[in-house]
Amino acid sequence: MQDLLRRYGTLLTAVFVILTAFWLLALVVLPNFTMLESSFRPYLPVTEIGGPKDVYSFGNYLKFFANSTDTSFLGMTFQMPIHMKIFFLTVWYSAIVTLVTFLITYPLAYYLAKVVNPRTLPSLLLLILIPLWVSEALRAFAWYIILTLNGPLNAVLVGIGILDKPVRWQQGVVTPYDAIMIGLVYTYLFFMLFPIYNAIQSLDTNQIEAAEDLGSPWWRTHLRVILPHAKPGIASGCVMVFMLSAGSLLVPVQLGSPRSLWFTQTIQQWMLEAQDWNTGAAYSLLFLLLCIVFVFAVMRIFKVNLSDIAK
Amino acid sequence: MHKRRDILFHLYMVLFLLYLLLPLVIMGGAAFNDNKLPSVYPWKGWTDRWFIDLWNDERMWIAFRNTILVALAVAALAVPIGTAAAILINSISGKVRASLYGLMVAPILAPGAVIGISTLLFWNKFGKAVGSDFILFNPGLHLSVLGQVSYIAAFVMLLVLARLQSFDEGLEEAALDLGATHAQTMRRILLPHLYPAIFAGAAIAFFQSIENFNVTLFTRGTSDTLTVYVFSKVRSGITPTINALAVILILVTLVGTLTYEIVQRRRRAREAALEKASD
Amino acid sequence: MSAAIELDNVCCDFGSFRAVDHVNVTIKAGEFFSFLGPSGCGKTTILRMISGFTEPSEGVIRIGGKDMKGQRPNQRPTALIFQNLALFPLMPVWENISFGLEVRGVDKATRRAKADELLRLVDLPGAGDKMIAQLSGGQKQRVAIARALAVEPQVMLLDEPLSALDLKLRQHMRAELRAIQKRTGVTFIYITHDQGEALAMSDRVGVMSQGRLQQVADPRDIYNNPVNGFVASFVGENNILTGTVGQRSDGFATFQTKLGTFRARLGEKAGTGAVKLYVRPEHMRLSEAPAAENSVPVTVGDVSFEGNFIAVMTATDDGTQLVAELRNDGAATVPAPGTRLHMSFDAARASILPDETTAEG
Numbered sequence: 001m002q003d004l005l006r007r008y009g010t011l012l013t014a015v016f017v018i019l020t021a022f023w024l025l026a027l028v029v030l031p032n033f034t035m036l037e038s039s040f041r042p043y044l045p046v047t048e049i050g051g052p053k054d055v056y057s058f059g060n061y062l063k064f065f066a067n068s069t070d071t072s073f074l075g076m077t078f079q080m081p082i083h084m085k086i087f088f089l090t091v092w093y094s095a096i097v098t099l100v101t102f103l104i105t106y107p108l109a110y111y112l113a114k115v116v117n118p119r120t121l122p123s124l125l126l127l128i129l130i131p132l133w134v135s136e137a138l139r140a141f142a143w144y145i146i147l148t149l150n151g152p153l154n155a156v157l158v159g160i161g162i163l164d165k166p167v168r169w170q171q172g173v174v175t176p177y178d179a180i181m182i183g184l185v186y187t188y189l190f191f192m193l194f195p196i197y198n199a200i201q202s203l204d205t206n207q208i209e210a211a212e213d214l215g216s217p218w219w220r221t222h223l224r225v226i227l228p229h230a231k232p233g234i235a236s237g238c239v240m241v242f243m244l245s246a247g248s249l250l251v252p253v254q255l256g257s258p259r260s261l262w263f264t265q266t267i268q269q270w271m272l273e274a275q276d277w278n279t280g281a282a283y284s285l286l287f288l289l290l291c292i293v294f295v296f297a298v299m300r301i302f303k304v305n306l307s308d309i310a311k
Numbered sequence: 312m313h314k315r316r317d318i319l320f321h322l323y324m325v326l327f328l329l330y331l332l333l334p335l336v337i338m339g340g341a342a343f344n345d346n347k348l349p350s351v352y353p354w355k356g357w358t359d360r361w362f363i364d365l366w367n368d369e370r371m372w373i374a375f376r377n378t379i380l381v382a383l384a385v386a387a388l389a390v391p392i393g394t395a396a397a398i399l400i401n402s403i404s405g406k407v408r409a410s411l412y413g414l415m416v417a418p419i420l421a422p423g424a425v426i427g428i429s430t431l432l433f434w435n436k437f438g439k440a441v442g443s444d445f446i447l448f449n450p451g452l453h454l455s456v457l458g459q460v461s462y463i464a465a466f467v468m469l470l471v472l473a474r475l476q477s478f479d480e481g482l483e484e485a486a487l488d489l490g491a492t493h494a495q496t497m498r499r500i501l502l503p504h505l506y507p508a509i510f511a512g513a514a515i516a517f518f519q520s521i522e523n524f525n526v527t528l529f530t531r532g533t534s535d536t537l538t539v540y541v542f543s544k545v546r547s548g549i550t551p552t553i554n555a556l557a558v559i560l561i562l563v564t565l566v567g568t569l570t571y572e573i574v575q576r577r578r579r580a581r582e583a584a585l586e587k588a589s590d
Numbered sequence: 591m592s593a594a595i596e597l598d599n600v601c602c603d604f605g606s607f608r609a610v611d612h613v614n615v616t617i618k619a620g621e622f623f624s625f626l627g628p629s630g631c632g633k634t635t636i637l638r639m640i641s642g643f644t645e646p647s648e649g650v651i652r653i654g655g656k657d658m659k660g661q662r663p664n665q666r667p668t669a670l671i672f673q674n675l676a677l678f679p680l681m682p683v684w685e686n687i688s689f690g691l692e693v694r695g696v697d698k699a700t701r702r703a704k705a706d707e708l709l710r711l712v713d714l715p716g717a718g719d720k721m722i723a724q725l726s727g728g729q730k731q732r733v734a735i736a737r738a739l740a741v742e743p744q745v746m747l748l749d750e751p752l753s754a755l756d757l758k759l760r761q762h763m764r765a766e767l768r769a770i771q772k773r774t775g776v777t778f779i780y781i782t783h784d785q786g787e788a789l790a791m792s793d794r795v796g797v798m799s800q801g802r803l804q805q806v807a808d809p810r811d812i813y814n815n816p817v818n819g820f821v822a823s824f825v826g827e828n829n830i831l832t833g834t835v836g837q838r839s840d841g842f843a844t845f846q847t848k849l850g851t852f853r854a855r856l857g858e859k860a861g862t863g864a865v866k867l868y869v870r871p872e873h874m875r876l877s878e879a880p881a882a883e884n885s886v887p888v889t890v891g892d893v894s895f896e897g898n899f900i901a902v903m904t905a906t907d908d909g910t911q912l913v914a915e916l917r918n919d920g921a922a923t924v925p926a927p928g929t930r931l932h933m934s935f936d937a938a939r940a941s942i943l944p945d946e947t948t949a950e951g
Binding site for chain 1 (some may be wrong): 567
């Protein structure tokens with residue numbers, strides 16, 4: 001603060017502080033605090049708000065644990081509340097999406113950073129970026145067209161004899177969430193590709209050559225030299241893709257079926273269809289908690305800090 | 312030396328580009344198919360009616376106007392906030408800095424739905440608390456703007472902070488020593504150094520806002536933006552007008568990026584020529 | 591174990607640019623050999639071809655008599671020390687050193703023992719558990735050498751590894767490198783643009799310019815008997831006079847210039863092309879009376895005292911600048927600016943050499 005006053009004077013310092021305070025208080029802290037407060041309030045008709053029934057309770061959170069259904073996961077069958085089930089499925093499939101995007105993009109990031117001729121790189125990046133500039137809603141929509149029952153994918157697969165008859169992709173083939181995962185991978189791939197690309201690019205090529213010169217086979221060079229260096233980028237990519245996937249609403253709505261609900265869809269149902277904002281707040285809070293846990297888990301596993309992830 | 316490896320890599324790159332671009336081609340192709348459902352298969356003949364339908368769709372035009380207005384408002388708010396926050400955090404250190412930094416970048420990592428809902432609830436309750444029915448407190452695009460600013464300002468902050476790291480504080484001191492006021496120092500020394508980051512921040516704010524769906528969906532009330540328009544169209548009976556919109560967006564993107572690339576290449580060529588001339 | 595390296599008519603093209611042009615040289619087993627030249631002369635490309643990161647466009651490279659064509663860097667008996675050392679920052683020192691053994695499947699205890707042994711060899715005992723970032727410049731240098739030695743290479747390739755160090759440390763590391771080379775007996779191929787480094791450390795030096803090898807000789811010969819103007823000027827300072835060759839006899843020739851006629855040794859490669867007369871400043875003498883041979887009247891200009899020698903800048907009557915360096919034996923008299931003196935040199939200490947570079951061979 002002393003430093004700030006000395007460098008910018010009282011007036012400018014006041015402006016900086018007011019702007020920052022407005023942002024952090026009015027746009028970040030207080031809204032989240034309000035959400036926390038609301039999540040403990042019951043859903044009441046307008047006339048009863050503030051009345052004797054308007055008392056704090058865990059009622060909204062209990063809805064998360066209501067309505068048990070049969071659930072089977074990895075061959076085991078057990079009872080689980082429906083919303084909790086959706087919550088865990090969202091986490092599970094988002095994790096798979098994250099893993100798949102990593103597997104697809106890592107070789108590509110390495111190729112772009114270290115293999116490709118630097119003269120063709122700008123044109124390649126230009127081509128790769130086109131889908132990113134086309135809005136997220138349309139990226140998911142493109143897959144909606146491809147995956148529809150009478151769509152081109154079925155036509156091609158039936159045409160070359162891989163399938164006997166068209167498949168309902170949106171109902172799922174292997175899992176009910178197939179189409180959603182396909183859409184999520186395509187939509188959020190870039191958020192994995194670019195952090196890893198940046199990380200590998202910052203690696204001195206001499207390091208790779210030195211490892212090779214010492215007799216290291218390619219896989220060991222990746223394991224011992226390139227992957228450790230790219231770790232912050234990978235962590236950043238994983239956090240971004242997981243968050244965006246789990247938090248996506250567009251893709252599940254467009255590519256899912258009633259059998260494949262996403263947790264954001266349940267939040268949306270409470271908020272916009274049931275108009276029960278307080279339960280919506282409780283569910284949002286659970287979701288936010290998940291995100292915080294995930295970010296901390298990644299920071300622990302990858303031994304990186306927040307500034308490595310937020311880039 | 313790495314011939315076989317390189318061939319595999321090139322092949323992978325080509326497959327990847329196909330994977331990226333083919334869906335867009337299919338989506339674009341469906342815009343010209345004379346079929347009530349958006350698809351390239353079966354092909355029922357060439358048509359331009361979806362573009363005409365789109366042109367005549369008043370709701371689309373309103374959504375388009377809203378999108379631009381929201382994006383401009385977001386940029387106008389996020390840039391000063393992000394810049395101020397970056398300058399502030401750059402001149403403090405220690406625990407306070409670490410926790411402030413954490414608080415600032417957290418909205419980037421928070422899910423859009425959560426941001427939207429918390430913004431909606433806060434302003435709504437605030438309105439009820441002060442007993443006002445003023446428009447600010449009801450759902451609407453202005454809340455979308457505030458919600459979006461809460462995380463987009465963080466992008467601006469990160470960009471400006473990175474730029475600040477390469478700033479030599481001695482310059483400010485020199486200006487103050489020469490008798491400049493704090494405001495003059497800011498305007499003549501610091502801001503010019505930050506301009507590249509500020510412009511980049513403004514561009515990112517603008518495009519992030521156009522992209523936004525989650526925050527907008529929960530805060531918009533009944534107004535549309537383009538993403539919400541596309542979303543509701545997809546849910547309630549799709550027509551290939553969406554594809555026509557996609558074609559236009561893809562073309563705008565292509566023209567935009569190509570122009571940018573050509574300008575960049577020209578500039579680089581000119582700089583290279585200048586360098587040669589001065590050798 | 592050490593191996594000889596033969597470069598047989600080696601060329602390397604990058605597009606239309608020929609980085610290395612018909613280089614022929616045989617480096618003996620156990621030799622300390624330096625490639626010396628300005629940046630862009632192709633010396634680094636030669637190193638990359640020997641190590642296997644670049645393939646020659648033409649010609650053959652043999653290590654220990656074996657053609658290296660198609661051999662990957664990890665299949666060659668060479669170890670490269672990079673200009674920036676390329677130490678792995680995320681591994682501790684001992685893992686860096688034993689990385690080459692790790693990839694060969696050596697167990698951990700043996701690797702650790704080997705790393706400690708090498709650390710003692712390079713005079714860094716006990717540094718095994720430090721991280722790279724904790725080391726000083728000279729210590730990093732030593733770790734890089736240890737890492738390269740760990741794979742027991744027959745040939746060590748060093749790409750200007752001392753260029754990042756300050757002067758004092760650089761001089762110390764020269765002696766150190768030389769000692770390590772003698773101790774291990776490995777063939778060292780050293781790349782540098784610093785003539786002092788090359789002359790001080792090497793058994794033999796190859797001077798390069800524009801992709802061509804200009805001269806290969808031991809350091810004394812390179813300095814005392816350069817084959818052409820490029821070598822003479824790149825290695826040390828010179829007074830250069832232009833003129834034409836007159837009578838030749840017995841390895842000597844007369845040389846006509848605007849300042850008069852001089853006599854000097856005729857370089858082997860001074861054929862019919864353009865030639866110049868080269869005399870080192872330390873071979874110039876100043877006297878009050880004209881000398882019997884190769885003498886020219888001059889006016890003393892700036893005099894700069896450099897410590898171990900005194901540089902006297904002079905001008906002849908037609909304005910040609912000539913420099914003499916007088917050894918400071920503690921009693922040397924320093925001529926005052928403006929003094930009229932005579933400058934002279936021994937015919938045996940002056941060379942008539944081809945103008946700048948020529949194709950080798």
